Amino acid sequence: MKILKFGGTSVGSAERIKGLLDIVNTDDRQIVVLSAVAGTTNALVEIGQSFLLGKTGTALDQIKSHKGKYIELIDQLFASDLGREKANNLINYHFNYISSLGNEMFTPVEEKIVLAQGELMSTTLFHFYLEEIGIPSVLLPALDFMKIDQDNEPMVEYIGEKLNALLEITPDNKLYITQGFICRNSFGEIDNLRRGGSDYTASLVGASIQAEEIQIWTDIDGMHNNDPRVVKNTTPIAHLSFDEAAELAYFGAKILHPQSVFPAQRYNVPVRLLNTMDPAAAGTLISKDGKSSKQIRAIAAKDEITAIHIHSSRMLLAYGFLRKVFEIFERYKTPIDMITTSEVAVSLTIDDTRYLGEIIKEVEDFGRVRIDHNQTIVCVVGDFGANSHGYAARVLDAVKHLPLQMISYGGSDYNVSILLGHEYKVEALRSLHNRLF
Numbered sequence: 159m160k161i162l163k164f165g166g167t168s169v170g171s172a173e174r175i176k177g178l179l180d181i182v183n184t185d186d187r188q189i190v191v192l193s194a195v196a197g198t199t200n201a202l203v204e205i206g207q208s209f210l211l212g213k214t215g216t217a218l219d220q221i222k223s224h225k226g227k228y229i230e231l232i233d234q235l236f237a238s239d240l241g242r243e244k245a246n247n248l249i250n251y252h253f254n255y256i257s258s259l260g261n262e263m264f265t266p267v268e269e270k271i272v273l274a275q276g277e278l279m280s281t282t283l284f285h286f287y288l289e290e291i292g293i294p295s296v297l298l299p300a301l302d303f304m305k306i307d308q309d310n311e312p313m314v315e316y317i318g319e320k321l322n323a324l325l326e327i328t329p330d331n332k333l334y335i336t337q338g339f340i341c342r343n344s345f346g347e348i349d350n351l352r353r354g355g356s357d358y359t360a361s362l363v364g365a366s367i368q369a370e371e372i373q374i375w376t377d378i379d380g381m382h383n384n385d386p387r388v389v390k391n392t393t394p395i396a397h398l399s400f401d402e403a404a405e406l407a408y409f410g411a412k413i414l415h416p417q418s419v420f421p422a423q424r425y426n427v428p429v430r431l432l433n434t435m436d437p438a439a440a441g442t443l444i445s446k447d448g449k450s451s452k453q454i455r456a457i458a459a460k461d462e463i464t465a466i467h468i469h470s471s472r473m474l475l476a477y478g479f480l481r482k483v484f485e486i487f488e489r490y491k492t493p494i495d496m497i498t499t500s501e502v503a504v505s506l507t508i509d510d511t512r513y514l515g516e517i518i519k520e521v522e523d524f525g526r527v528r529i530d531h532n533q534t535i536v537c538v539v540g541d542f543g544a545n546s547h548g549y550a551a552r553v554l555d556a557v558k559h560l561p562l563q564m565i566s567y568g569g570s571d572y573n574v575s576i577l578l579g580h581e582y583k584v585e586a587l588r589s590l591h592n593r594l595f
């Protein structure tokens with residue numbers, strides 16, 4: 159079994175949806191994971207925000223305008239009146255449902271239900287389209303198997319059991335379709351795997367049933383060696399190890415959801431990043447033995463980082479101090495990304511600031527605290543193991559003209575990270591690119 163995930167732009171128009179059949183081989187057993195049609199999740203976020211703010215009129219206008227795009231898409235996708243009618247009934251149902259949620263008490267629970275409608279629509283539309291052109295397919299409802307626990311961690315074994323049971327119902331079927339991004343939480347409510355989460359779905363599905371391969375189809379020919387939105391002349395990387403890909407995804411390479419490498423890595427399922435616009439391009443293979451001899455592989459950047467500097471001359475050297483600090487972050491389920499220490503101070507960074515106020519209050523018991531908002535982590539991935547030398551110096555030399563807030567080296571063999579103000583990000587990425595590649 160192979161898993162093929164198509165992102166928003168890959169299902170962004172009638173033409174693209176029809177084009178998927180050049181890629182999906184209908185003779186192979188495979189699960190196709192779809193994102194919402196491009197722009198839909200952003201629109202649903204806006205609609206949810208309007209409802210939360212009590213701006214019902216604005217929300218209804220936004221719903222109407224977004225629904226218009228689907229009417230156009232359906233018109234171009236379906237050839238028969240029957241196909242069009244079914245598809246129009248479907249989107250009427252979903253948009254009416256979204257509108258009806260605004261009549262009730264609208265809380266973050268309803269907001270997540272609104273966000274889930276995009277993937278529910280795209281997958282059913284694709285299923286209806288296949289039906290119209292006579293290709294058999296089975297819809298697997300992600301809400302029946304994709305589950306996260308009370309810590310928002312996916313329950314891989316549970317997912318595998320449920321999914322295998324669903325697959326056994328139709329042993330002769332080849333093509334399955336399911337929703338990316340959406341899941342149920344520990345309360346059984348509709349939830350999601352965070353923005354860009356369809357990659358994570360594909361990896362979880364592939365890991366949980368130990369698929370042969372996971373393919374992530376998007377709008378670019380693989381993982382590039384720097385952010386192509388910021389830097390010119392970036393090039394795709396043919397082969398990455400799971401560790402290298404995980405670092406790049408976690409530290410901001412948008413082509414992959416930050417968590418999406420881990421399930422595939424744990425169950426050793428290779429991942430390919432491929433381009434829907436150029437299916438013949440080699441793309442990137444991510445696998446166990448992906449490492450090449452090239453010492454510096456790629457650069458990525460993660461924005462909206464908050465740095466917390468704790469100055470504590472009294473306590474830092476006392477054993478148990480760091481544990482007490484880390485426990486505060488653990489209690490508020492806030493992951494720490496980078497950390498540096500000196501004799502009298504410790505600095506760390508977080509990107510989830512939901513509990514920042516509470517955290518600062520507790521950390522202030524230990525000493526003086528300074529917060530820097532709007533920081534960026536720039537991460538250079540390559541072979542920085544003990545046997546290679548000089549590479550970290552080259553990284554620092556490339557950014558010597560910029561004010562660095564923190565430097566992290568030695569945490570893993572694959573990564574050197576620096577923290578700087580967001581205003582220096584573009585210059586840092588370009589300068590590193592020019593000097594390292």
Ligand code: ADP
Nearest residue numbers: 165166167376378380381382384385411412413
């Ligand atoms: P999808 O909707 O298919 O999930 P995304 O927009 O989430 O697609 O991810 C693909 C985009 O990621 C590319 O269009 C590219 O602009 C961006 N991107 C950022 N960093 C990288 C990188 N290092 N390599 C490739 N693409 C990257």
Ligand code: ASP
Nearest residue numbers: 193199339353354355356
């Ligand atoms: N549709 C979701 C989003 O836009 C999930 C995804 O595209 O991966 O975030």
Ligand code: MG
Nearest residue numbers: 165354412413
């Ligand atoms: Mg994405």
